[in-house]
Amino acid sequence: MKRIAYFAGSFDPFTIGHQSIVDRAMGLFDLIVIGVGVNGAKRSRQSPQERVEAIRALYAQEPRVAVESYEGLTVEAARRAGAQYLLRGVRSVADFEYERQLADINRNISSLESVLLLALPEYGSVSSSMVRELESYGVDVSRFLPIRNWQSVNR
Numbered sequence: 001m002k003r004i005a006y007f008a009g010s011f012d013p014f015t016i017g018h019q020s021i022v023d024r025a026m027g028l029f030d031l032i033v034i035g036v037g038v039n040g041a042k043r044s045r046q047s048p049q050e051r052v053e054a055i056r057a058l059y060a061q062e063p064r065v066a067v068e069s070y071e072g073l074t075v076e077a078a079r080r081a082g083a084q085y086l087l088r089g090v091r092s093v094a095d096f097e098y099e100r101q102l103a104d105i106n107r108n109i110s111s112l113e114s115v116l117l118l119a120l121p122e123y124g125s126v127s128s129s130m131v132r133e134l135e136s137y138g139v140d141v142s143r144f145l146p147i148r149n150w151q152s153v154n155r
């Protein structure tokens, strides 16, 4: 049986921290499906479809990574993708408590196991919200993004 992990998030934008989780998890799973959650409430940097396209371009040469957007419950999207695992990253104690609760609830409602990878120290402070905030002040955020010229490629 293929081991499939579902990596759900907002990915607004997809950072080098997210990329690091996917790359490190590649050795653990046969397929990683990156699910871009569509959450109407958030003020977005890119539309979900733009995020999907950008992440797809990043993994164009990697058949073991698929990218899609989804609405609704993560566990249902994961089930539709045939995943047995939810993949998440943990940067800090604050992340840990949130991820612990999420993993607990998700196991409860779906029996999907969560696999949490600890962030590499060099990515422990990289977050999408920090990137969005810096960008709103005109700071060049390309060092936090896996694709150079992310803005010009995707806008």
Ligand code: ADP
Pocket: 008, 009, 010, 011, 012, 015, 016, 017, 018, 021, 087, 088, 089, 090, 091, 095, 118, 119, 120, 123, 124, 125, 126, 127, 128
């Ligand atoms: P969400 O909106 O669900 O929190 P995010 O896009 O912010 O989604 O993050 C998706 C997952 O990636 C989460 O598990 C988050 O903890 C993890 N993550 C985010 N940034 C990093 C990073 N720099 N290093 C490791 N994991 C990260």
